[in-house]
Amino acid sequence: MSETGYSSGSIVQGLAILRRHCTSACFRPNDDPSDLTPYGVWRRPDGDLFWWLGTTFDRIGHSPFPHGTIATLASRERWQLIDYLRARAAGTMAKRTGHWPSAVLPPDLQLRCDGRATELRALRGQVVVLTIGRSELSEAGAVPAGIPLRYVHLNRDSEAAAGRFRSDCTTDDPDAWTAYAIVAGIEPEQLDGAIFVIDANGWLRAWRSGDAASETRPDLFAQQVKLAIEQPFAADDIGSHRH
Numbered sequence: 390m391s392e393t394g395y396s397s398g399s400i401v402q403g404l405a406i407l408r409r410h411c412t413s414a415c416f417r418p419n420d421d422p423s424d425l426t427p428y429g430v431w432r433r434p435d436g437d438l439f440w441w442l443g444t445t446f447d448r449i450g451h452s453p454f455p456h457g458t459i460a461t462l463a464s465r466e467r468w469q470l471i472d473y474l475r476a477r478a479a480g481t482m483a484k485r486t487g488h489w490p491s492a493v494l495p496p497d498l499q500l501r502c503d504g505r506a507t508e509l510r511a512l513r514g515q516v517v518v519l520t521i522g523r524s525e526l527s528e529a530g531a532v533p534a535g536i537p538l539r540y541v542h543l544n545r546d547s548e549a550a551a552g553r554f555r556s557d558c559t560t561d562d563p564d565a566w567t568a569y570a571i572v573a574g575i576e577p578e579q580l581d582g583a584i585f586v587i588d589a590n591g592w593l594r595a596w597r598s599g600d601a602a603s604e605t606r607p608d609l610f611a612q613q614v615k616l617a618i619e620q621p622f623a624a625d626d627i628g629s630h631r632h
Contacts, residue, residue, distance in 0.1 A: 391435050391439075391468050391471070391472075392464065392465050392468045393465065393468040393469055393472055394497055394510075395472050395475070395494055395496060395497055396472070396496060396497040396498075396564075397496040397497065397498055397562050397564040397565045397567070397568035397569070398562075398563075398564045398568075399468070399469045399472040399473075400469075400472045400473050400476045400496055400564070400567075400568040400571060401473075401564040401567050401568060402466075402469040402472075402473075403469040403470045403471070403472045403473025403474070403476075404473045404567070404571070406462070406466055406469060406470050406473070407423055407453065407470065407473060407474075410453075410454045410455075410458050411423060411453045411454060412453060412454065412455065414453065415453045421453075422451050422452060422453040423453035423474075423477065424477055424478065424481055425474045425477070425478055426477075426478040426481040426482065428446070430471075430474055430475050430478050431475060431478060431479070431491060431492065431493055432491070435471075438471055439467060439468070439471065442459050442467065442470075442471065443459050443460045443467065444460075446459070447459035447460050448460075473571070475493075475494075476496065476568060476571045476572050477571060479493040479571075479572040479574075479593065480570075480571050480572050480573055480574030480575075481574055482574075483572065483573050483574045483596060484573075484574030484575070485574075487595075487596075487609055487610075487613075488594065488595050488596070488609070488613045489592075489593050489594060489595075491622075492592050492622045492623075493572070493592060493593045494591065494592065494593065495509060495519070495569075495572070495585065495587050495591070495592075495593045496509075496565065496568040496569060496572060497509050497510050498541070498543070498560045498562045498565050499560060499562050500512075500541060500558040500559065500560050501558060501559050501560070502557060502558035503557070507558070509541065509560075509587075510591060512539055512541075512558075512587075512591075513589070513590065513591040514589055515537070515538070515539040515589060516536065516537070516538050516539065516586070516587070516588060516589050516617065516618055517538070517539045517540075517541055517586070517587040518538050518539070518540050518541070518584060518585070518586055518587075519541045519542075519543060519569075519584065519585040519586075519587065520540065520541070520542050520543070520556070520583075520584050521542075521543045521544075521566075521569065521580055521581065521582065521583045521584070521585070521599070522543070522544060522545070522580065522581035522582050522583070522599065523581055523582045523599065536618055539557050539558070540556045540557050540558070541556060541557070541558045541559070541560065542556035542558070542559050542560070543559075543560050543561075543562070543565050543566070543569070544559070544561065545561070545566060566580060569583070569585065572593065573585075573596050575598075579598070579599070579600070580599065581599050582598070582599020582600070583596060583597060583598055583599045584596065584597045584610075586613070586614050586617050587617075588617040588618070588621035588622060589618075589621045590621040590622055590623065590624040591624070592621065592622040594613055594614070594616065594617035594621075594622075595610055595613030595614050595616075595617060596610075597610040
């Protein structure tokens, strides 16, 4: 069982571990060994992925590290690396298709809902709309009308955000901005104004860029939101990384 809960902080720590140990091949435009999307990391159960990384991929695979490096990591560090590698694979899917065609978790966040401290994962059972940064895409019309939704707002400046955005919950989680940029497959400076939709079983389903001018399929987001509401992914999909 994972020790880290796939939190935004764990993902950012995993990125730091990758950068600390990575070879010069990492983050190159093509054949980047730090992108494990081809290995189906979201389809592997937690324990299987933990074992495979340390005993097989680390020694004979197309690893981003000198062989044997992962085996030397402490257990928690390996889970943090796994969280980053899963987030990175999610970002590759989102970048290619504009959504996540299979079950991918949102990075967990520390929230304030009605003055009470809680976590994003505690909102399972509700369709969640996560709005980020500026408000241009945080208004009515981004999602279908008449659907009960739970709004969460992320802003880097929590005081500036107070009272300005439609939200049931807020977060100023310091690592959230980077973590959600990773799962969207973009740079953190491109995240401002984005919207993410999480289905009632807690899976990421759709996201919309804050740069409306760059959208070539403005109807795609609405289609994916409709699917998220009407057809949530199964709660127990394999490799769920649940806690």
